[in-house]
Amino acid sequence: MNIPNRKASDFKSDIDPIWCPGCGDYHVLLSLTKALAQLGRAPEDVAVVSGIGCSSRIPAYTSCYGFHGVHGRALAVAAGLKVARPDLTVLAMSGDGDGFSIGGNHFLHACRRNVDMTYIVMDNRVYGMTKGQPSPTTEPDWDSALSPGGTGLSPFHPLVIALASGANFVAREFSGNIKACTATIVEAIRHPGFSFVEILSPCVTFRPDEREWKTQVHKAVVEATDDPARAARRIMTDDGFNTGILYRGRREPYFASVAERLDDVAPLERAFEI
Amino acid sequence: MNASSSPPTVARSVSFAIVGTGGAGAVTAGSLLLEAAGKAGWYGVMNRSVGPQIRGGEAAALVRLSPRPVSCMSKRFDILVAIDWKNADRFIHAMPVAGGGLVICDPAAGEPPRELREADCAIVEVPLGELAKSIEGGRENMIAAGLVAELLGLPDDELGEVVARRLGRKGASAVETGLACIAAGRAAAQGFGRSLPLEPAAPSGARRWLITGNEAIGLGALRGGLQFAAAYPITPATDVLEYLAPALAKIGGALVQAEDELASINMIIGASFGGRPSLTATSGPGLSLMMESLGLAAASETPIVVIDVMRAGPSTGIATKSEQSDLNIAVYGFHGDAPHVVLAPLGVADCLFTGQWAMHVAETLQTPVIVLSDQSIGQSRVLIDRPADVAFLTRRKAYEPAVQSEYRRYAVTADGVSPMALPGQPGGQYTADGLTHTERGAPSSSRHDQKAQMDKRLHKIESFDYGDHWGIDEGQGDMVILTWGSLTGAAREAQEALAGEGIGVRLVSLRQILPFPHARLAEALEGARRVLFVEQSHSGQFQRHVRAHMELPFEIRSLNREGPDLIGPDEIASEIRDWNSK
Ligand SMILES: Cc1ncc(C[n+]2csc(CCOP(=O)(O)OP(=O)(O)O)c2C)c(N)n1
Ligand code: SF4
Numbered sequence: 001m002n003i004p005n006r007k008a009s010d011f012k013s014d015i016d017p018i019w020c021p022g023c024g025d026y027h028v029l030l031s032l033t034k035a036l037a038q039l040g041r042a043p044e045d046v047a048v049v050s051g052i053g054c055s056s057r058i059p060a061y062t063s064c065y066g067f068h069g070v071h072g073r074a075l076a077v078a079a080g081l082k083v084a085r086p087d088l089t090v091l092a093m094s095g096d097g098d099g100f101s102i103g104g105n106h107f108l109h110a111c112r113r114n115v116d117m118t119y120i121v122m123d124n125r126v127y128g129m130t131k132g133q134p135s136p137t138t139e140p141d142w143d144s145a146l147s148p149g150g151t152g153l154s155p156f157h158p159l160v161i162a163l164a165s166g167a168n169f170v171a172r173e174f175s176g177n178i179k180a181c182t183a184t185i186v187e188a189i190r191h192p193g194f195s196f197v198e199i200l201s202p203c204v205t206f207r208p209d210e211r212e213w214k215t216q217v218h219k220a221v222v223e224a225t226d227d228p229a230r231a232a233r234r235i236m237t238d239d240g241f242n243t244g245i246l247y248r249g250r251r252e253p254y255f256a257s258v259a260e261r262l263d264d265v266a267p268l269e270r271a272f273e274i
Numbered sequence: 275m276n277a278s279s280s281p282p283t284v285a286r287s288v289s290f291a292i293v294g295t296g297g298a299g300a301v302t303a304g305s306l307l308l309e310a311a312g313k314a315g316w317y318g319v320m321n322r323s324v325g326p327q328i329r330g331g332e333a334a335a336l337v338r339l340s341p342r343p344v345s346c347m348s349k350r351f352d353i354l355v356a357i358d359w360k361n362a363d364r365f366i367h368a369m370p371v372a373g374g375g376l377v378i379c380d381p382a383a384g385e386p387p388r389e390l391r392e393a394d395c396a397i398v399e400v401p402l403g404e405l406a407k408s409i410e411g412g413r414e415n416m417i418a419a420g421l422v423a424e425l426l427g428l429p430d431d432e433l434g435e436v437v438a439r440r441l442g443r444k445g446a447s448a449v450e451t452g453l454a455c456i457a458a459g460r461a462a463a464q465g466f467g468r469s470l471p472l473e474p475a476a477p478s479g480a481r482r483w484l485i486t487g488n489e490a491i492g493l494g495a496l497r498g499g500l501q502f503a504a505a506y507p508i509t510p511a512t513d514v515l516e517y518l519a520p521a522l523a524k525i526g527g528a529l530v531q532a533e534d535e536l537a538s539i540n541m542i543i544g545a546s547f548g549g550r551p552s553l554t555a556t557s558g559p560g561l562s563l564m565m566e567s568l569g570l571a572a573a574s575e576t577p578i579v580v581i582d583v584m585r586a587g588p589s590t591g592i593a594t595k596s597e598q599s600d601l602n603i604a605v606y607g608f609h610g611d612a613p614h615v616v617l618a619p620l621g622v623a624d625c626l627f628t629g630q631w632a633m634h635v636a637e638t639l640q641t642p643v644i645v646l647s648d649q650s651i652g653q654s655r656v657l658i659d660r661p662a663d664v665a666f667l668t669r670r671k672a673y674e675p676a677v678q679s680e681y682r683r684y685a686v687t688a689d690g691v692s693p694m695a696l697p698g699q700p701g702g703q704y705t706a707d708g709l710t711h712t713e714r715g716a717p718s719s720s721r722h723d724q725k726a727q728m729d730k731r732l733h734k735i736e737s738f739d740y741g742d743h744w745g746i747d748e749g750q751g752d753m754v755i756l757t758w759g760s761l762t763g764a765a766r767e768a769q770e771a772l773a774g775e776g777i778g779v780r781l782v783s784l785r786q787i788l789p790f791p792h793a794r795l796a797e798a799l800e801g802a803r804r805v806l807f808v809e810q811s812h813s814g815q816f817q818r819h820v821r822a823h824m825e826l827p828f829e830i831r832s833l834n835r836e837g838p839d840l841i842g843p844d845e846i847a848s849e850i851r852d853w854n855s856k
Binding site: 015018042043045047059060063069072078079082084087088108109257262264269272273 | 546552
């Protein structure tokens, strides 16, 4: 196959991100554009769908078709688009608040439904856009104005939940590792069905402590498995900083899709004749 | 038994109810009779009344037949056949028998309820159970069908044909048994010494259709180009989805059952962004959940249709009963200023047109369109003449790659509608956004962009030519019945009855709720002295909506109330009669 020669810059728009200097999301954008260049599809054949949050601003920073929807509903928009237009490469992108809190129910059902698309969550364990409230992945003792002394709640475990809900590809990366992120995004897009990638992406403004992540993350020492039980055991027992592709499933992707429309509704009308 | 020997007078409309416990087959009997009546050239309407129990509660088929098109049930029944009286106390008050009407029941099923014993009607006992037992595999509901057929003068050929087709799937012996039951029912009715023959239908060249409002709205949307639907089940809208799922599959489309209404509305937004005409169907609780994303569709200019089959609210309300009380949320429920379109079918048959028109308007204007149907029309099955074909030239304004200038998705144009690029089109890439945006689609918080885009979105909706579809204006007189949507049929019957008495009344009914058709309504109300608002809403949402948009220098009366007690033609007529006498 003749893959056209594309550069990461072909997938960048001319809009300047609103992100703070040092925000991990810049790196996610870079890895995404590199991955799309490697995949070789034209920007117009890729759609990037998001919700609301700092991270969810990403579609407009690409040169792809983008949809910046409401808070928490990126997965639903993306699923509708992919079923309606199976010819497109569809990515949904969220923050941890967008994807696991307000959009949590869609996350479960998107994993179950297994539409052939890729879901990237830029997890900074905080609500960045609304200026520093705890999210479902925030540590229980993280102090903030809204939850003084911490929430006292045990954090949501995205990878375990993705796996338990039926996601067909599960991976974790750190935004600062551009090469690994790029490679994993490529693999996620290529893998049939619903692929979930959690990218640890520091919020340097409200979680300056997350600058340390670069020293904490480590590559998983094992190969990806297609056995969900093994994957579950590994993910349940890791320290949250294990990176790499952790599970590649073999489920058939969601079946329904829209084809070219047959314009004749007359046969449908005949059903009502007596 | 109150048998009269005088020759029966021919009726212009006959209503009957067949009641029994769920599973007794009352609804099957009713629908066989309805279809056979259609084959014999009559028109009709059938409602099912089911109790709140999912299975095993009471079930009733309520049918009205006429040689002329009918659009609503009558409030009183000429014939009531009870297969049994179980749970009768729960529903009998909703099925009053007309003066001189006929109640047919099995003595083995016990005494009829007191309401009927004390009413001015004849009670005839027929051993339905015994008759059924005398035929191998026989069932009481088919005996009941035979009884009613005989009383109305429904020809044997047509009924036989329908029975053969419907029961044919179960084998030849099932058909034979069915026919034997019908014959037994007919024979029993001949012994009554009375009947209620319906005026024969005038031969009509048109092909007759048997369809519900929920099916018709789905079919209309398909005529309008529908390719994708996503939805979450909810009474009384589920039938729209159950109709569309296989129908869409047949034309290459798809329906996705979503995890909730937040998902379903966003799925159709995604599919429509991809270029596929899309809809969802729901009822009040679901519409409430969809409001935020309806605003997204308005701001991102993504065409979608949301069908709300209204039920009695607020909250979970009465899921199986009708009301016209979602007007406020449909019109005013958005946060921010979000121009959009709200339409309402004027009856069961009009669901077809309105469904198609809604798709046309959504696609043409790149806007959300909410269609306010309701349980009373959505779940009524009617016999109608095949509706005319309506041709709309439905096309989204397409992006055409221009070499020199960069693409502006939200360009301010003369008609306010901007060319819409679809994923896959090179050079058309943009990010659809609910954030205030520039003409290119880039997020903006400038007051200039806010104003320019708001003006544009309002302009496209207000300057569009909705043609003559805004509503209807029928009849003459300085008294006006002013209504909307599903009550149009009842209002029209009232108007016709009044005309027969020499009272001329105008009927004005709105199909276009938003944008408000001021000019057309003002014209329709010209010369009016008295206006009677008719609506199925406790607070009079429709009247408030009209008042918000125009002066009403008339004497005003209102006939409005909550569901489930539907406003009928008799009530409307007597309100006008009363007013006319003052
Ligand atoms: C319905 C609704 N509720 C609340 C908000 C306010 N809001 C905007 S972004 C956000 C949280 C974003 O957090 P996250 O998804 O983690 O993204 P981040 O900004 O950290 O990248 C919230 C609560 C909103 N936009 N819409
Ligand atoms: S607030 Fe945090 S998440 Fe948002 S842009 Fe700044 S660093 Fe990034």
